[in-house]
Amino acid sequence: MxxxxxxxxxxxxxxxxxxxxxxxxxxxxxxxxxxxxxxxxxxxxxxxxxxxxxxxxxxxxxxxxxxxxxxxxxxxxxxxxxxxxxxxxxxxxxxxxxxxxxxxxxxxxxxxxxxxxxYLTRVLWFCTLVDAAIHRAWLTTLGRMEARARLAHFLCELRDRLDSVGLVNENSFEMPITQEELGDAFGISTVHVNRVLQELRSEGLITSQGKLMIINDWARLQEAAQYNPEYLHVDQKIERD
Amino acid sequence: MxxxxxxxxxxxxxxxxxxxxxxxxxxxxxxxxxxxxxxxxxxxxxxxxxxxxxxxxxxxxxxxxxxxxxxxxxxxxxxxxxxxxxxxxxxxxxxxxxxxxxxxxxxxxxxxxxxxxxYLTRVLWFCTLVDAAIHRAWLTTLGRMEARARLAHFLCELRDRLDSVGLVNENSFEMPITQEELGDAFGISTVHVNRVLQELRSEGLITSQGKLMIINDWARLQEAAQYNPEYLHVDQKIERD
DNA sequence: CGGAAGCTTGACGCATTTCAAGTGGGGTGG
DNA sequence: CCACCCCACTTGAAATGCGTCAAGCTTCCG
Structure with missing residues (x-):
């Protein structure tokens, strides 16, 4: 593999x-x-x-x-x-x-x-720095955004990260994460995660079937999340010597 | 210097x-x-x-x-x-x-x-990893703890970090951070930061005079914060080759 | 002495939690 | 192959931590 x-x-x-x-x-x-x-x-x-x-x-x-x-x-x-x-x-x-x-x-x-x-050392170090940048992004959503925006932000981030390893088809991807786990990640009760996801669905931003997550309106989802993917540094270059 | x-x-x-x-x-x-x-x-x-x-x-x-x-x-x-x-x-x-x-x-x-x-590379890399560990600790307080515990946790962390560079006298240290900044760090409104700090004061856990923070009851403060300083890795050793 | 920045206080509203019942579906054993 | 069961999801009602607004106070410094 x-x-x-x-x-x-x-x-x-x-x-x-x-x-x-x-x-x-x-x-x-x-x-x-x-x-x-x-x-x-x-x-x-x-x-x-x-x-x-x-x-x-x-x-x-x-x-x-x-x-x-x-x-x-x-x-x-x-x-x-x-x-x-x-x-x-x-x-x-x-x-x-x-x-x-x-x-x-x-x-x-x-x-x-x-x-x-x-050079390889710097590449690996870089990987841990991106991890930290994601931590900071999560801190920002936890500290300053409501539950709806937090979850929307997570969906945006997940889409882009999965895309960078080729795990996004069209506008959908597998998301094998329970609502309880989402709550444990973003400081929201399971009950409220459920309600917020329903809201996002009813607004037509996403659809989900089992573990399949479909993003129906990428633009509005990003807007709801105030999403800016810069922190993922997907196109970062590292000087090679 | x-x-x-x-x-x-x-x-x-x-x-x-x-x-x-x-x-x-x-x-x-x-x-x-x-x-x-x-x-x-x-x-x-x-x-x-x-x-x-x-x-x-x-x-x-x-x-x-x-x-x-x-x-x-x-x-x-x-x-x-x-x-x-x-x-x-x-x-x-x-x-x-x-x-x-x-x-x-x-x-x-x-x-x-x-x-x-x-070796020095690993030391510097380590410094960024401790930063990330602190991010994770903040994520935990933002996600799972109430305002009182968040602020208490921050005070515990700050004390130990300042101590590691010799900036703690007895049980007090300079903390030149406004209540607004505390709120911006821990996802709490300025008003609520104020109320929580007053609560911690009235319980006898801390005293503050201007920018001077005095910890009166270190044990109870740690308890209120569910504080465990392990994540700061203050005594970490790094293999030298 | 005046003004700005930071701190304090109270009233009110809302986002979110908690508690308490369900419902649904996928997997396992009989 | 069906029945059961567990886990995840859903729904409602009541409680609350915290935010927002609005005002006053205090301290520090020019």
Missing amino acids: TNPLIQKLERHGILFQDERQILQQIIARTVVYKPREEIAHGGSSLSYSSLIVSGFAVRQNHSPEGQRQITALHIPGDFADLHSFLLKPLDDGVVALTTCTVALVAHSDLKEITRCFP | TNPLIQKLERHGILFQDERQILQQIIARTVVYKPREEIAHGGSSLSYSSLIVSGFAVRQNHSPEGQRQITALHIPGDFADLHSFLLKPLDDGVVALTTCTVALVAHSDLKEITRCFP
């Missing part, structure tokens, strides 16, 4: 022949996780990072009262816990939403990359 | 003689900003990153309606826009809250570091 991270980086002119081979070589092995299984967890000192090849996963942490906050959604092509290379113990855990195929990369190999391949 | 980032990293056993000298050498020049001045802004393609030597600054972005969301607070010792090294254009801007002394580091020198000094 071709690796969606490599595909994405190549398509955007970030990755070249040399680095591509290195990235493929350092994949120690491939593992499959079932829904709700932990891909990585905070307590342990991990020695591998997980690159998601297929499936969806979330980063989450739990408050003492058992409440869950989802801090990130990871889709194919995401290096889900690349930050665990330097940040141990992890302050959060990664859990599979769907069946996930994950490529494992040893931290010792990542260290080797920082020693021998400065 | 000694550099608080270097002090902090040295104290925690992350930085050694060699890297210390390199870090000091790459400081191109030192600049002073006045309150409300922009240290870095999104539109431009920056070629320097800013290391805060003294003073407070925030990262923020504005919604189309003129609303502001503060996504990070930066204190002395923080590399405020290190991420602009690889992420251009910046999705946000950095603004001085107080008079700020800032050390500028050229992006070309940072690139040189990734080429020649793998």
Whole structure:
């Protein structure tokens, strides 16, 4: 199976022949996780990072009262816990939403990359910086926008991220995320997520059939979300030396 | 003036003689900003990153309606826009809250570091990962906690971060942040920030005199915030080769 | 001494939560 | 192949945290 991270980086002119081979070589092995299984967890000192090849996963942490906050959604092509290379113990855990195929990369190999391949180091560093930029975008929606705009913003972001790994057909994509999980990500109760999604449907912005999400009015959805995709940095270039 | 980032990293056993000298050498020049001045802004393609030597600054972005969301607070010792090294254009801007002394580091020198000094590269990468971990902690408070707990959590975090650069005396520290700014950071209206702070005061958790914040009951403040400082990774070690 | 910026207070309204019942559909065991 | 069950989704009513508006107060600094 071709690796969606490599595909994405190549398509955007970030990755070249040399680095591509290195990235493929350092994949120690491939593992499959079932829904709700932990891909990585905070307590342990991990020695591998997980690159998601297929499936969806979330980063989450739990408050003492058992409440869950989802801090990130990871889709194919995401290096889900690349930050665990330097940040141990992890302050959060990664859990599979769907069946996930994950490529494992040893931290010792990542260290080797920082020693021998400065350009590839910057590319990987860049990946973690985009993660942080997405965190900031989520902070902005949580802090300053109402539930309707938060969810609309998420749908816009998800569409563009899935598009960059070729997982959008026309104007629709698979979104295997429950309303409860949406609520846990965006600080909204499950009940209210439901009502807001119905509102977006009744306004003709989206249609959903099971896990299939269809965007009917991309312009109005972006407007409702005050969406500006700049923060995703999809066309970012990195100086090659 | 000694550099608080270097002090902090040295104290925690992350930085050694060699890297210390390199870090000091790459400081191109030192600049002073006045309150409300922009240290870095999104539109431009920056070629320097800013290391805060003294003073407070925030990262923020504005919604189309003129609303502001503060996504990070930066204190002395923080590399405020290190991420602009690889992420251009910046999705946000950095603004001085107080008079700020800032050390500028050229992006070309940072690139040189990734080429020649793998350990120092990992240290700098680590700094951006801690930033991201703080983003996740803020996401959790915004998503799952009430205004009282959000502000309490912020006070706990700020105390520990200031402590790591020696800016806490006993149980008090300077906090030159207006209630409006607190609201813009944590998704609370100014009015409500005021009421919550009064509540924390009347419960005897804190006292404040002007910009001086005094923590009277550290244990109960942490409890109110459900605070766990792990995510700050203050004692993190990084393998040195 | 005046003015601006920040802090405080009260009243009212609304977005969202909470509680409490359903409904529907897909998967599993008999 | 059907019946059951669990999980996700849906709906309504009542409660509330917080925002908004509007006004007054205090502190600091030129």
